[in-house]
Amino acid sequence: MSTKRWAVTRYILMEQLQLLWRAYAIILIAFVVLPLLFAILTGNLGHYSFTSTLTDLGIGVAFGFFISITMSLTYDNFKLLIQNGISRKTYWQARVISLIGLSFGMEIIATLYNFLVTAPARGHSGQAFLGSTLYSLYDHFLGSNLFVNILGYMVFNWLFFIGLGLTGMAVGSIFSLLTKFTRNIALIAIPVLGFFLLVFLSNSSLNQHSYNLDGLVNFLKFLMGYHANAQPGYFNPTVPMLTMIIGCVIMGGIAYYFNQKLKLKK
Amino acid sequence: MQFNFNSTEPIYLQVADQIEEAIFAQSFAEGEQVPSTTEISKEFHINPATVLKGMNILVDAQLIEKRRGVGMFVVPGAQAKIVEKRRNQFYDDYVKNLVSEARKLHITKQELAQLIERGFTTQ
Amino acid sequence: MSIQLQAITQQFHGQSVLDNLNLTIEPKKIYGLLGRNGAGKSTLLNIISDRLFPTSGTATLDGETLHDNDHTLGRLYLMSEVNMYNDRSRLKRLLNSTALFYGAFDRDYATQLAAKFDLNLNQRFGKLSTGYRTIFKLIVALCVPADYIFLDEPVLGLDANHRELFYQALIDSYTERPRTFVISTHLIEEIANLIEHVFILDQHQIIVNGSVSDILDRAYMITGPDTDVTGYTAGLNVIGQDHLGGITANYVYGALEDDRPIPDTVTIERLDLQKLFVNLTNAKEATTHVN
Known part of the structure; x- marks a missing residue:
């Protein structure tokens, strides 16, 4: 890897790690310390279980939010990097590399935490814990070896994080090109349009005669790894993985396209 | 040294003139080092290349010389050379103007000679 | 390079x-x-x-x-x-x-x-x-x-x-x-x-x-009585003018006419960079004066 790309990757990674520990510190305070204080103040210490609050912490979920938000922050670092003679292309590459690396590291940490802390604390076996996650749709497909299934679960989550991050990057890059005015309009318009789309979809699914959505539903099922007569747990995880990889390529491409258009604002 | 940036003379000539003047007035004695290009450049915000151009005029006139790795030094006999040069230019630089101005003021040749005489006695 | x-x-x-x-x-x-x-x-x-x-x-x-x-x-x-x-x-x-x-x-x-x-x-x-x-x-x-x-x-x-x-x-x-x-x-x-x-x-x-030295070599201020200055600078690239009483200063950018006699009443001085800049970029004078 070129020295510049490595330098930028390292810079972005360090910055993300700094934000990450702060984010987790905030989560810890909000979900562990504050309830504890509240319990002490209200005299309900008996109802407060330190272990259960700690073990219920969704490290992975928190990271999903974290990565999609931080990857969307684009313009500040663009300014810093272009000031320092770093091209847009290198900026994009460095962000993608640090996203892949950070997601990998965090997925390992989250998995270790889930299976070594949360599951035992809840008295769950590893397989039972898998059954309580989104991966429960696929947790028997690869056979009964727990480690293989956990590996599948990890790859699945890793790809999911990368997809979230790249989506954040794409949205962030587009927003960095907008003026403040258009950005505010977009921030209002998108949720409103999304709401109407939802209303429209739910109406049309009630009204099955006018719109036949079976094809779409089947396609979505297929993307999720459903195949003929498959029971939940026996869905094919490689199909959604492939779906996510394709999604990542598309989102990464969008992010790249708009990233290349970044320029100094007036 | 003093530079007059409003002067109509190009800066590199001013640099040469000022150093020459300092040698003439023996502010920089013969055999002594003259300020470096950088020193002059920094002091008066003049491009080092411009300062060098001015210095090179003096080098060409053999008033200063470069000693490798040390700097510029006043050549022995430089002051006498300047005196010689200025004497040669005295007619062009001063006498011509003097006479032309005297003519405009209708001062006669004798009156001018008297004035010069007076200048010599009072000073 | x-x-x-x-x-x-x-x-x-x-x-x-x-x-x-x-x-x-x-x-x-x-x-x-x-x-x-x-x-x-x-x-x-x-x-x-x-x-x-x-x-x-x-x-x-x-x-x-x-x-x-x-x-x-x-x-x-x-x-x-x-x-x-x-x-x-x-x-x-x-x-x-x-x-x-x-x-x-x-x-x-x-x-x-x-x-x-x-x-x-x-x-x-x-x-x-x-x-x-x-x-x-x-x-x-x-x-x-x-x-x-x-x-x-x-x-x-x-x-x-x-x-x-x-x-x-x-x-x-x-x-x-x-x-x-x-x-x-x-x-x-x-x-x-x-x-x-x-x-x-x-x-x-x-x-x-x-x-800078080449450019300032070609930038002049010609001062003197109105008519003399105008006469001397006729046909030259005059980029600006100043008037004070009967005295005119014409700013010239470009070569002077060497064979043209300089009237006694007219003085020729060089322009400094700032003065040259101001005259060249005066909106009303536009770029037509630059060659």
């Missing part, structure tokens, strides 16, 4: 800012980039440093593109009026990241300059006054290992003492390690003797491009 701009055109919302501009910036020279407010100086510098995209045209360094190219972009540094640093960043950290991205950085000199300017490097960038922001950016500009340093308004907000310090540091640093500086400023008198070569940007074009 140079930065080349070829046929650069920049339009914002159909308005032309730069029009088919060509320029060569050579190594190890100090340049002045002069232009009135809104002439497009900053736009030009932003195009060179790939912060803005020209509508058309190319910018290269030693024949290699400056667009999206770490290799060439890392060889130049633009200190701009716009603040490129995050307000929350501490100065020390910004120096560290500069060193990280440029690969080398004269940290000793940076510390030394910060002490000279009385700048505490533990502060956050956002807490600095305009003057100290400028100072910080100047320190970075003087300490990066780039071959082409562009300074856009380098003395913005600096008091006379700090300006003096800056010019000295600039010459020190330039003598120590000759490289190209392009200085864009409104304080023409302060840099008139510092720059070797000048670009004057006006009406979307470079209207003057040459060594």
Whole structure:
């Protein structure tokens, strides 16, 4: 890897790690310390279980939010990097590399935490814990070896994080090109349009005669790894993985396209 | 040294003139080092290349010389050379103007000679 | 070995800012980039440093593109009026990241300059006054290992003492390690003797491009009684005029007629850079006077 790309990757990674520990510190305070204080103040210490609050912490979920938000922050670092003679292309590459690396590291940490802390604390076996996650749709497909299934679960989550991050990057890059005015309009318009789309979809699914959505539903099922007569747990995880990889390529491409258009604002 | 940036003379000539003047007035004695290009450049915000151009005029006139790795030094006999040069230019630089101005003021040749005489006695 | 701009055109919302501009910036020279407010100086510098995209045209360094190219972009540094640093960043950290991205950085000199300017490097960038922001950016500009340093308004907000310090540091640093500086400023008198070569940007074009001494060699002020001055300068490239009573000063840019007798009443003096600039870029005089 070129020295510049490595330098930028390292810079972005360090910055993300700094934000990450702060984010987790905030989560810890909000979900562990504050309830504890509240319990002490209200005299309900008996109802407060330190272990259960700690073990219920969704490290992975928190990271999903974290990565999609931080990857969307684009313009500040663009300014810093272009000031320092770093091209847009290198900026994009460095962000993608640090996203892949950070997601990998965090997925390992989250998995270790889930299976070594949360599951035992809840008295769950590893397989039972898998059954309580989104991966429960696929947790028997690869056979009964727990480690293989956990590996599948990890790859699945890793790809999911990368997809979230790249989506954040794409949205962030587009927003960095907008003026403040258009950005505010977009921030209002998108949720409103999304709401109407939802209303429209739910109406049309009630009204099955006018719109036949079976094809779409089947396609979505297929993307999720459903195949003929498959029971939940026996869905094919490689199909959604492939779906996510394709999604990542598309989102990464969008992010790249708009990233290349970044320029100094007036 | 003093530079007059409003002067109509190009800066590199001013640099040469000022150093020459300092040698003439023996502010920089013969055999002594003259300020470096950088020193002059920094002091008066003049491009080092411009300062060098001015210095090179003096080098060409053999008033200063470069000693490798040390700097510029006043050549022995430089002051006498300047005196010689200025004497040669005295007619062009001063006498011509003097006479032309005297003519405009209708001062006669004798009156001018008297004035010069007076200048010599009072000073 | 140079930065080349070829046929650069920049339009914002159909308005032309730069029009088919060509320029060569050579190594190890100090340049002045002069232009009135809104002439497009900053736009030009932003195009060179790939912060803005020209509508058309190319910018290269030693024949290699400056667009999206770490290799060439890392060889130049633009200190701009716009603040490129995050307000929350501490100065020390910004120096560290500069060193990280440029690969080398004269940290000793940076510390030394910060002490000279009385700048505490533990502060956050956002807490600095305009003057100290400028100072910080100047320190970075003087300490990066780039071959082409562009300074856009380098003395913005600096008091006379700090300006003096800056010019000295600039010459020190330039003598120590000759490289190209392009200085864009409104304080023409302060840099008139510092720059070797000048670009004057006006009406979307470079209207003057040459060594300062060559250009000033061709710039005259001809003063005297109205009719004599007008007679003597007839047919010359008169770029401006001043009147005081019956006395007229005509500013001429270009060669005088050597065989034309100079009337006794007329004096010919040279123009300084500022006076030349003012006359060349006066809106009503337009570019028709420039050849």
